[in-house]
Amino acid sequence: MNKTEHLCVSELQKHLIDLANCEYGADLLNLLRSVFESRLKYTDCIIINRYKYRYYETIATTNDQFSNKMWSECSLFTQTAEHGYVICQYPQQIEELEFSILYSIQTLKLKNSLLFSVNTQFDKGIFIFTNVDAQQCEQLVNSDTIKILLQQAFFTSISQIKLAKQTNKALSLIHKFTTLSSLFKEYGSEWFWRLNPLMVFESINNIETIGNVYDQLFIGHKIEHIITDNEKQNTEKWQQFNQLIDDRNDFHNFEFEIEADKNFWVILSGKPLYNKLGHFLGYMGLAKNITISKQREFELQAQTLKAQEASQTKSKFLSVMSHEIRTPIHAVMGMIELLLDTELSPEQQQLVNYANSSTEILYGLITDVLDFSKIESGTVSCLKKPFDIKLLTENIVGQFNIIEKSDDILFTTHIDESIPQYVVGDQYRLGQVLFNIMSNAFKYTTHGQINLNVVLQNEQLVFEVKDSGIGIAKKHLDLIFKPFSQVNDSINRKSEGVGLGLSISKNLLGIMGGEITVDTQLGLGSTFTISIPFEEAHVSDIVDNVIYTQSALAILVAEDNKTNQVLIKAYLEKLNHKVTLANHGREAIDLFSRKKFDLVLMDIMMPEMDGLTAAEYIRDELVSDVPIYALTANAEKDNKASCFKVGMNKVLTKPIKFQELEAALKGVFPR
Incomplete structure (x- = not known):
């Protein structure tokens, strides 16, 4: 028998020994090429193994284009398994052959291919030799020794793959346990x-x-x-x-x-x-x-307690500051209001107007600081009550028409007719936001125009404030909504304020479920857009303001500040009420015990006896239901709650204007 016909037994034994020493798939494929070098010329050898039903996978190949390929079952593979081998001429022309449609194989322009079937106890495989000589194949396929060699090569390839998987799994487990062991030694307690x-x-x-x-x-x-x-x-x-x-x-x-x-x-x-x-x-x-975790727990508790104490100290400070600052401002603003109600010369009128404008600015700055502190502490809440949206807008616009008169600025407003007169929301907070935005528009616009448009869009009430002012550079947009930040905070800046208006406005809108955006260009102006959820008020929720004449009342005013005594007394006497003054809570109780009063206006922070103690004494000891109104410079939510807790009927916040006081007294009748 010629050497080209089959492999002799001695050569087979030698090659089987070499095969047993192959550690990798590449060694095995090189061995096969050396064996077939004079017996079968081919381009590539591909070994595939049955992976799942109707699928094969590549387990070894001399061409990387076939690595990690999945092969579907086809009639050619079935014939190979049945007959042991198949010589396929021009495999790319056979439509049923899976690899005939693979791009990577098409590029090889395959001609003849030899498919050789081999089996082990658990696996079924096929050797594919590409671009072979058909005559050489005929002499080779009937050789028993060649079949043994290929079967042993397939078995070795399968064993190498299984060993590699087991090795990788073992290495992975070793690495895992080594890591766990290290962690246990390091952290295990x-x-x-x-x-x-x-x-x-x-x-x-x-x-x-x-x-x-x-x-x-x-x-x-x-x-x-x-x-x-x-x-x-x-x-x-x-x-x-x-x-x-x-x-x-x-x-x-x-x-x-x-x-x-x-x-x-x-x-x-x-x-x-x-x-x-x-x-x-x-x-x-x-x-x-758990010593370390307990130490952290104690440290956290200490920090939390320290933060709570700091918050309480801050709240107490703000409460005192609110009272100490608002009380004199109340007196100044009230006196100016009374002065404006007298006959003044044109020069005096102008001077008083200047003073009034300055106190309004000062009061606005203080209100901003206190509001920001409330927002920081999370004590701000918004009301949901019916109010006249058109009247609110007109009042705000009216203030700027009076205050900001200028021949160089054209100020226009437009309120969409589709907006109902009454909506549900927080009139005061919305007015505060609109006033802040409008103030900025006038502050940074020296000539040109300012437009206020109010429309209804997508169930949102939208306020658009557009100006032709100085605008804002893109790099500064992140600053304008940050507290205590201004685009120009140099010593020679032209604008007033502490940089809280926009920050407060954004936070208040967030509480109301709305938002604010800005579209601006340096030198060309800005457009601020405010949107809040729209809710129309029901007719049954709208209370008409009834105009009536307030009857004269006997009013006891407990107030330790002499200037505020003069102011409140002047306000009340202007409304034809009879006023009795008390300098502190103890004096108020003594006067209340000896005279009949229709109403008590009670300051909270007073010497000898504070207003809360005095009000509680009137309710519990004197058993009186006479209306008691708190007249306080401290408008914090907790302080209001304290007033109601001792039996007060209403809380009036300093500085209070004449019209506000007049409105608060409506509904109080002589006893």
Whole structure:
């Protein structure tokens, strides 16, 4: 038999030994090429294995284009499995052949290919030799030794793949356990413990082998003997724990502090043990040193307490500042208001107007600071009450028409006719936002025009304030909504304020469920767009203002500030009311006991006796239901609540204007 016809037994034995020494798929493929070098010329060798039903996968190949390829079952593969081999001429022209449609194989322009079927006990495979000589194939396919060699090569290839997978899996597990072991050694603080029936520690098992502090502290002792004095003071905690033990219950995550040279914290979880006869043998379980986490917990508690104290101090400071600043401003604004109501010369009128404008600006700055503090502390809430949206807009516009008169600025407004007269929302907060935005428009516009448009879009009430002012550079847009920030905060800036208006407006709109956006270009002006949810007020919710003449009242005013006494007295006497003044709460109680009054206006912060104590005394001791109105410079929510708690009927905030006081007295009748 010629060498080209088959492989002799001695050569087969040699090649099988070489095959057994192949560690990688490339070694195996190189061996096959050396064996077939004079017997079968081919371009590539591809070994595929049955992967799943109707699929094969590449397990070895001399051409990387076929690596990681999946092959669908086809008639050619079926014929190969049935007959042992198939010689396929021009495989790309056979439509049923799976690899004939693969781009990577099409580019090879395949001609003849030899497909050789091999099987092991669990696997079925096919060798594909490409671009072969058909005559060489005919002489080779009937060789038994060639079949043995290919079958052994397939088995070796399968074994190499399985070994590689097992090796990778083993290496992965080794890496995982090595990592876990390192973590356990580095961070592991859990250990086992056991108590005998007398609840004495009899064994401790942990990773420490030399100088085991747990052995020294626990072995031979009961829990109550090793805890700190602070722990012993917590009797309720230990009574509950001892009850669990007496009832033989499991316990979980029980924390306590251990007395040692350096005290530490542990956490125990355990369960009772019983023998086969049901006799109690003690407890066993897990413990963990939690000293570090407890220290962090204590630090966090300390920081939280410190933050709470700081917040309370800040709130108290703001409360006092509100009272101390608003009280004199109340007097100044009130006196100016009274002065404006007298006959003044044109020059005096102008001077008083200047003073009034300055106090309004000062009051606005103080209000901004206090409002910002309320927003920071989360104490701001918005009302949902019916109000006249058109009247609100017209009033704000009217203020700017009076204050900001200029021949160089054309100020126009447009309110969409589709907007109903009454909507639901917070009239005061919306007015505050609109006033802030409009103020900015006039502040930064020296000539040109300012437009206010109010429309209804997508169930949103939209206010658009457009000006032809100086505009804002793109790089500064992030600054304008930040508190205490202004685009120009230099010493020679032209605009007034502390940089809170836009920040407050944005936060207030967020509370109302709305938003504010800005479209601007430096030198060409800005457009601020405000949107809030739209809700039309029901007719039944709208209360008509009834005009009537207020009857004269006997009013007791408790106020320690002399200037404010003069102002309130002047306001009330202007409304034809009879006024009696008290300098503090104790004097107010004395006067109230001796005379009849229709109303009490009570300042809160006064010497000798404050307004809250005095009001509570009138309600509880004098058993009187006379209306008591708080007249206070402190408008915080908590302080208002304190007023209502002692029985006050209404809270009036300083500085109060004449019209506001007049409106507040409506509904009070002589007794």
